[in-house]
Amino acid sequence: MLETGLIFRALMRNKMGAILIAxxxxxxxAIMVNAIFMIQDRQQQMKRPSGIDENNTFYLTNTVFAxxxxxxxxxxxxxxxxxxxxxxxxxxxxxxxxxSGGGWSMSLQHEPGEDKDAIGSALYMxxxxxxxxxxxxxxxxxxxxxxxxxxxxxxxSTWPPKTIITxxxxxxxxxxxxxxxxxxxxxxxxxxxxxxxxxxxxLQAPWNGWDGVERSMLVPFxxxxxxxxxxxxxxxxxxxxxxxxxxxxxxxxxxxxxIRRITTVEDTxxxxxxxxxxxxxILTTVVATLTLITSFGIVGLAIxxxxxxxxxxxxxxxxxxxxxxxxxxFMVENFLISTVGVFIGSIGAIGLNMWLVSxxxxxxxxxxxxxxxxxALLIVGQLAVLYxxxxxxxxxxxxxxxxx
Amino acid sequence: xxxxxxxxxxFQTADIQTHALRDFxxxxxxxxxLSVTGPSGSxxxxxxxxxxxxxxxxxxxxxxxxxxxxxxxxxxxxxMRNEKIGFIFQGFNLIPDLxxxxxxxxxxxxxxxxxxxxxxxxxxxxxxxxLASRLKHLPSQLSGGQQQRVAIARALxxxxxxxxxxxPTGNLDSEMAQGVMSLLEEINxxxxxxxxxxxxxxxxxxxxxxxxxxxxxxxxxxxxxHRAIA
Numbered sequence: 001m002l003e004t005g006l007i008f009r010a011l012m013r014n015k016m017g018a019i020l021i022a023x024x025x026x027x028x029x030a031i032m033v034n035a036i037f038m039i040q041d042r043q044q045q046m047k048r049p050s051g052i053d054e055n056n057t058f059y060l061t062n063t064v065f066a067x068x069x070x071x072x073x074x075x076x077x078x079x080x081x082x083x084x085x086x087x088x089x090x091x092x093x094x095x096x097x098x099x100s101g102g103g104w105s106m107s108l109q110h111e112p113g114e115d116k117d118a119i120g121s122a123l124y125m126x127x128x129x130x131x132x133x134x135x136x137x138x139x140x141x142x143x144x145x146x147x148x149x150x151x152x153x154x155x156x157s158t159w160p161p162k163t164i165i166t167x168x169x170x171x172x173x174x175x176x177x178x179x180x181x182x183x184x185x186x187x188x189x190x191x192x193x194x195x196x197x198x199x200x201x202x203l204q205a206p207w208n209g210w211d212g213v214e215r216s217m218l219v220p221f222x223x224x225x226x227x228x229x230x231x232x233x234x235x236x237x238x239x240x241x242x243x244x245x246x247x248x249x250x251x252x253x254x255x256x257x258x259i260r261r262i263t264t265v266e267d268t269x270x271x272x273x274x275x276x277x278x279x280x281x282i283l284t285t286v287v288a289t290l291t292l293i294t295s296f297g298i299v300g301l302a303i304x305x306x307x308x309x310x311x312x313x314x315x316x317x318x319x320x321x322x323x324x325x326x327x328x329x330f331m332v333e334n335f336l337i338s339t340v341g342v343f344i345g346s347i348g349a350i351g352l353n354m355w356l357v358s359x360x361x362x363x364x365x366x367x368x369x370x371x372x373x374x375x376a377l378l379i380v381g382q383l384a385v386l387y388x389x390x391x392x393x394x395x396x397x398x399x400x401x402x403x404x
Numbered sequence: 405x406x407x408x409x410x411x412x413x414x415f416q417t418a419d420i421q422t423h424a425l426r427d428f429x430x431x432x433x434x435x436x437x438l439s440v441t442g443p444s445g446s447x448x449x450x451x452x453x454x455x456x457x458x459x460x461x462x463x464x465x466x467x468x469x470x471x472x473x474x475x476x477x478x479x480x481x482x483x484m485r486n487e488k489i490g491f492i493f494q495g496f497n498l499i500p501d502l503x504x505x506x507x508x509x510x511x512x513x514x515x516x517x518x519x520x521x522x523x524x525x526x527x528x529x530x531x532x533x534x535l536a537s538r539l540k541h542l543p544s545q546l547s548g549g550q551q552q553r554v555a556i557a558r559a560l561x562x563x564x565x566x567x568x569x570x571x572p573t574g575n576l577d578s579e580m581a582q583g584v585m586s587l588l589e590e591i592n593x594x595x596x597x598x599x600x601x602x603x604x605x606x607x608x609x610x611x612x613x614x615x616x617x618x619x620x621x622x623x624x625x626x627x628x629x630h631r632a633i634a
Contacts, residue, residue, distance in 0.1 A: 003513055006506050009502065009503075010499070010501035010506075011501075013501040013542075311495075311497065312497075312499055315491075315497040316510065316514075317458075317485075318458055318497075319485070319510055319511040319514060319558070320482055320483065320485045320486020320487070320511050320514040320515065321486075321514050322478070322482040322483075322514075323478060323479075323482075324479075325482075325514060396459070397482075397485070398458040400458065400491065400497055401449055401452065401458060401493060
């Protein structure tokens with residue numbers, strides 16, 4: 001028969017240690033649940049697909065220093081060379097790399113003019129090979145044609161009349177039905193019309209921490225620039241083999257430029273989320289340390305309590321308690337303390353989360369996570385008290401008759 | 405009935421062997437009131453611990469209420485202590501954080517009685533020792549004599565066949581000691597077998613039967629001439 005009532009009443013008459021442990025459990029719960037929530041949030045962010053065929057793509061920087069450089073002709077030569085190289089699926093020139101941290105953004109607005117509502121988007125300048133090279137999934141409308149591609153000079157402020165946008169961007173422009181975005185005209189740079197001709201499933205912006213990271217647009221531009229990226233897609237499994245080959249081919253084909261920073265998109269993703277990973281490791285360490293300290297606290301209180309009550313335990317054994325009943329006494333006692341702790345901790349966790357939500361624009365914590373925190377700490381409590389409880393159960397009943 | 409035949413208890417440390425009981429043979433019959441006297445270190449408490457199943461013995465035979473104690477495991481001994489033995493300790497051994505009601509409740513919970521039965525037994529036994537009106541008091545709010553009465557109520561609550569008392573008046577003044585002794589006599593007259601270890605020769609004489617323990621051996625005392633019977 002459980003002695004819950006007796007244990008509770010005994011605790012109430014000797015509550016300072018129990019209150020301190022309950023508060024420690026509450027604090028651990030509040031911090032643990034929110035730390036796990038933040039870890040999960042970062043993990044979710046890291047799991048988001050970029051939309052690109054990351055396993056088979058890489059890019060490099062092409063920087064021209066020769067004075068008599070013909071940008072247009074040499075870009076076409078480079079792209080033709082790359083596209084014809086065995087093992088290469090496709091290649092493009094591009095102004096920015098998703099998740100790289102650096103890029104362009106522009107805003108589209110429903111109506112022309114100043115002071116109109118506009119939605120920001122990352123902007124990638126590509127030719128008609130852009131979708132194939134990046135491995136994007138065109139889910140509505142059509143790709144650019146060769147005739148759509150324009151040359152963009154240094155400092156040019158006009159834009160082509162067509163664009164392809166991501167589904168997330170279309171959904172933001174047309175919350176009721178993203179597919180109705182096809183054929184619609186929007187305005188870029190406040191007054192220049194731009195028609196949406198296609199929608200791709202996903203293409204992330206260069207900035208992973210931006211709340212509009214899923215909003216991107218492709219514009220049919222090729223750049224007359226002394227420095228730009230070449231983005232290259234290989235046949236599956238050939239990326240690492242092709243990277244040095246391509247570097248050599250490009251470097252040898254034109255001595256008036258430098259080929260550098262050859263990087264895979266996978267590495268870019270890793271670098272992009274390096275801080276997320278580091279923060280998650282720190283948070284995991286905090287959670288583990290706090291849990292460990294709380295466990296030590298529970299063990300310490302239980303051992304202190306057992307040492308203080310050695311004779312009482314012997315008396316209970318003399319009165320007929322089995323070893324299991326003595327163990328159960330301390331486990332139930334810990335369960336009661338932990339229950340109070342996790343109850344206060346749940347309130348604390350929700351309070352802390354409300355502050356985090358309002359301060360850092362996070363999503364609210366889930367009920368499941370609170371429940372996980374409750375169950376986890378109750379289990380930790382029971383495991384922590386197991387050793388002291390077992391020690392108590394081994395106290396000899398003859399202790400009851402000892403006078404010292 | 406308690407029967408010990410040639411029971412030995414040897415405490416063994418790294419290099420010392422101590423014979424606490426030597427060929428200890430004793431029979432305690434139903435309804436006996438037995439006092440156990442003897443000098444300090446003679447083995448009285450060891451005998452009481454073994455009789456009360458608080459400690460195991462090294463060898464010999466021990467039957468309690470017809471059951472061979474040597475064959476019981478720890479759980480079996482716990483069950484037998486709870487069902488057949490009541491303890492009264494020199495220091496009362498009440499649980500200081502529990503009130504009188506809850507203190508008497510402790511062994512009843514181990515027995516598994518339902519709440520109604522437990523309440524009946526608690527009130528009946530606290531009433532028997534004259535403390536039914538102080539159910540909610542803590543042990544610290546009672547005198548030594550009253551605390552020992554609560555301990556007696558706790559010991560009786562499970563309806564034990566044997567009441568083992570270890571210096572039950574050792575921590576009481578003479579007036580309180582007389583009161584507790586009278587209560588034990590009354591309990592014995594109602595049929596409970598009592599084995600009482602005491603230093604107090606005067607109190608020991610109030611028992612119906614006396615044994616003396618010396619160097620781990622027991623001898624019956626002649627109640628008329630106060631001589632040990634071989």
